[in-house]
Amino acid sequence: xxxxxxxxxxxxxxxxxxxxxxxxxxxxxxxxxxxxxxxxxxxxxxxxxxxxxxxxxxxxxxxxxxxxxxxxxxxxxxxxxxxxxxxxxxxxxxxxxxxxxxxxxxxxxxxxxxxxxxxxxxxxxxxxxxxxxxxxxxxxxxxxxxxxxxxxxxxxxxxxxxxxxxxxxxxxxxxxxxxxxxxxxxxxxxxxxxxxxxxxxxxxxxxxxxxxxxxxxxxxxxxxxxxxxxxxxxxxxxxxxxxxxxxxxxxxxxxxxxxxxxxxxxxxxxxxxxxxxxxxxxxxxxxxxxxxxxxxxxxxxxxxxxxxxxxxxxxxxxxxxxxxxxxxxxxxxxxxxxxxxxxxxxxxxxxxxxxxxxxxxxxxxxxxxxxxxxxxxxxxxxxxxxxxxxxx
Amino acid sequence: xxxxxxxxxxxxxxxxxxxxxxxxxxxxxxxxxxxxxxxxxxxxxxxxxxxxxxxxxxxxxxxxxxxxxxxxxxxxxxxxxxxxxxxxxxxxxxxxxxxxxxxxxxxxxxxxxxxxxxxxxxxxxxxxxxxxxxxxxxxxxxxxxxxxxxxxxxxxxxxxxxxxxxxxxxxxxxxxxxxxxxxxxxxxxxxxxxxxxxxxxxxxxxxxxxxxxxxxxxxxxxxxxxxxxxxxxxxxxxxxxxxxxxxxxxxxxxxxxxxxxxxxxxxxxxxxxxxxxxxxxxxxxxxxxxxxxxxxxxxxxxxxxxxxxxxxxxxxxxxxxxxxxxxxxxxxxxxxxxxxxxxxxxxxxxxx
Numbered sequence: 001x002x003x004x005x006x007x008x009x010x011x012x013x014x015x016x017x018x019x020x021x022x023x024x025x026x027x028x029x030x031x032x033x034x035x036x037x038x039x040x041x042x043x044x045x046x047x048x049x050x051x052x053x054x055x056x057x058x059x060x061x062x063x064x065x066x067x068x069x070x071x072x073x074x075x076x077x078x079x080x081x082x083x084x085x086x087x088x089x090x091x092x093x094x095x096x097x098x099x100x101x102x103x104x105x106x107x108x109x110x111x112x113x114x115x116x117x118x119x120x121x122x123x124x125x126x127x128x129x130x131x132x133x134x135x136x137x138x139x140x141x142x143x144x145x146x147x148x149x150x151x152x153x154x155x156x157x158x159x160x161x162x163x164x165x166x167x168x169x170x171x172x173x174x175x176x177x178x179x180x181x182x183x184x185x186x187x188x189x190x191x192x193x194x195x196x197x198x199x200x201x202x203x204x205x206x207x208x209x210x211x212x213x214x215x216x217x218x219x220x221x222x223x224x225x226x227x228x229x230x231x232x233x234x235x236x237x238x239x240x241x242x243x244x245x246x247x248x249x250x251x252x253x254x255x256x257x258x259x260x261x262x263x264x265x266x267x268x269x270x271x272x273x274x275x276x277x278x279x280x281x282x283x284x285x286x287x288x289x290x291x292x293x294x295x296x297x298x299x300x301x302x303x304x305x306x307x308x309x310x311x312x313x314x315x316x317x318x319x320x321x322x323x324x325x326x327x328x329x330x331x332x333x334x335x336x337x338x339x340x341x342x343x344x345x346x347x348x349x350x351x352x353x354x355x356x357x358x359x360x361x362x363x364x365x366x367x368x369x370x371x372x373x374x375x376x377x378x379x380x381x382x383x384x385x386x387x388x389x390x391x392x
Numbered sequence: 393x394x395x396x397x398x399x400x401x402x403x404x405x406x407x408x409x410x411x412x413x414x415x416x417x418x419x420x421x422x423x424x425x426x427x428x429x430x431x432x433x434x435x436x437x438x439x440x441x442x443x444x445x446x447x448x449x450x451x452x453x454x455x456x457x458x459x460x461x462x463x464x465x466x467x468x469x470x471x472x473x474x475x476x477x478x479x480x481x482x483x484x485x486x487x488x489x490x491x492x493x494x495x496x497x498x499x500x501x502x503x504x505x506x507x508x509x510x511x512x513x514x515x516x517x518x519x520x521x522x523x524x525x526x527x528x529x530x531x532x533x534x535x536x537x538x539x540x541x542x543x544x545x546x547x548x549x550x551x552x553x554x555x556x557x558x559x560x561x562x563x564x565x566x567x568x569x570x571x572x573x574x575x576x577x578x579x580x581x582x583x584x585x586x587x588x589x590x591x592x593x594x595x596x597x598x599x600x601x602x603x604x605x606x607x608x609x610x611x612x613x614x615x616x617x618x619x620x621x622x623x624x625x626x627x628x629x630x631x632x633x634x635x636x637x638x639x640x641x642x643x644x645x646x647x648x649x650x651x652x653x654x655x656x657x658x659x660x661x662x663x664x665x666x667x668x669x670x671x672x673x674x675x676x677x678x679x680x681x682x683x684x685x686x687x688x689x690x691x692x693x694x695x696x697x698x699x700x701x702x703x704x705x706x707x708x709x710x711x712x713x714x715x716x717x718x719x720x721x722x723x724x725x726x727x728x729x730x731x732x733x734x735x736x737x738x739x740x741x742x743x744x
Contacts, residue, residue, distance in 0.1 A: 057546030068506020202466030209494030
């Protein structure tokens with residue numbers, strides 16, 4: 001089997017790219033992503049990774065070069081954060097709408113101004129309409145597993161969409177945890193080199209990025225929506241295969257903890273789910289019937305999976321670490337609209353936005369918010385639909 | 393529609409894909425030369441084929457066609473957003489006989505960097521079907537002087553092996569004639585209109601090719617479709633050098649310059665005859681070298697035409713011909729002279 005090593009989240013990303021045997025990496029430094037590129041440069045320099053690194057002059061060029069390499073048939077990878085991600089936003093759309101498989105790690109960080117390098121999900125969630133498969137990890141082992149799986153998902157002919165993997169800056173990015181690394185031969189057999197029927201390698205006069213009429217354009221985008229549906233299946237398949245080969249299965253698009261017999265559900269995404277799970281374990285001991293649904297993929301959004309879990313529940317509370325100003329947290333609005341499809345009698349739904357700009361939310365905060373939510377409903381009252389939980 | 397295929401040319405290790413034959417009496421350069429232009433056109437399939445929707449009188453497809461005569465084998469074209477891109481690949485058709493990628497407006501050079509790196513990576517691991525593949529990038533003046541400059545400068549600094557061909561029609565023609573960093577002083581555009589207050593654009597053209605020289609990349613040149621042998625030769629040199637090469641090609645635009653569609657090539661010729669757009673090439677070893685007509689003018693200054701010759705056939709400059717605007721024309725002439733004399737001082741093959 002593999003070996004256990006101590007890695008920061010950023011190094012786990014770099015090692016996953018190495019195990020995937022990426023051909024081309026194009027990246028630009030930005031806090032807190034930088035140590036991914038540094039590690040990859042080191043791996044190339046030491047001869048452990050046989051890849052070409054393009055040290056581009058901007059994030060926009062980072063993704064454009066990643067795209068160029070992927071179009072030409074290479075397995076391509078990049079990583080960024082925050083302002084860098086916003087700077088490349090044009091090309092985020094371009095890469096997915098061109099149906100080019102590639103993987104990008106987002107070490108999430110708040111958006112400026114004010115200048116702030118602490119983690120929340122604002123940069124990541126800002127990309128949700130772009131057509132990328134969007135996965136988010138909870139710990140460094142999952143960072144590694146998810147990044148490696150991202151190549152498999154992205155290059156599946158039923159999908160052919162780029163994948164971005166989120167991990168919180170510092171909380172995971174710069175925190176060292178034990179990570180089990182697999183054996184390279186097993187990964188090679190499972191993933192193999194990148195293959196695609198249409199790549200631009202000089203053989204055929206393919207044209208990519210044409211001007212298209214409205215109907216053609218719309219049909220191409222309808223195909224992306226179909227590919228997103230296919231991706232739900234592919235993500236689960238990959239999770240199963242990966243579980244069999246490497247011993248870690250997460251449950252596909254969502255992970256459920258304490259969900260059996262739960263009457264209340266807390267929904268979240270990312271590293272703070274760890275604190276949430278701790279809080280729920282404690283509340284369980286105190287007799288509160290509550291479970292956690294951790295969203296691992298927010299695009300495609302796991303409506304069906306979550307509905308299956310919450311359909312007999314009394315209340316669902318959704319924790320968002322980003323805000324769509326003027327509306328609510330994006331996970332909440334997505335879930336609310338999705339569940340409405342299944343029932344006219346929704347459980348009580350409540351949204352808490354917190355941890356913005358890197359405000360630290362602890363296990364005690366979660367325990368307080370959850371007990372208040374459950375007790376309000378048990379008393380027959382309705383908790384507020386939206387709360388911005390702020391502490392100082 | 394019959395399937396389009398590339399000419400399949402077997403490549404031996406260490407040899408160029410196939411020879412380009414150029415007719416030019418007495419030329420003793422590195423490239424082999426025999427036969428005649430007709431034979432060249434018959435033997436080489438251009439990269440751009442008839443049926444595209446560029447305007448009548450547009451120089452851009454002529455530039456692409458001439459450039460592609462110098463392609464030496466499998467070539468991937470990267471195209472920045474612009475006239476050339478929108479008019480040549482209207483889905484589901486393409487006018488390109490070579491693989492072609494349109495990326496966005498500002499990053500043709502970055503995408504080209506990625507393609508070039510992928511070619512290297514694939515070759516290293518034995519997955520490239522060819523001995524080598526060339527990368528040629530086409531960008532307009534907007535995508536090169538302005539929005540795409542950062543990507544171009546970065547790619548040049550990193551030393552990727554590509555040829556970047558700028559087809560410079562001196563304004564944002566695709567969006568309807570707005571001024572760019574490549575628009576000359578006093579030219580009318582829709583965002584530098586000529587009126588009572590201002591006589592067109594108030595700034596000079598950015599010296600883009602000199603800026604690329606300052607990057608000290610292996611090869612920089614200027615060219616026009618009127619001086620086509622000179623241009624084809626330069627494209628070939630740009631492809632053959634290891635590392636980035638940049639060619640600034642003047643691309644007259646009848647819609648934007650307001651000239652007759654039949655005189656596109658004549659205008660390009662006049663641009664060189666007036667020294668508004670001198671022909672030269674630059675290498676780190678030899679520095680600036682005048683070529684073709686510009687070399688002839690340097691040797692015989694009597695051949696140099698006044699700037700009126702370039703201006704008088706273009707509607708965008710018609711206000712300069714009014715008696716009250718003589719001083720503007722004089723200013724333009726002085727600017728042309730200054731730049732030309734500066735080039736003469738720098739050109740290593742100019743008579744001293």
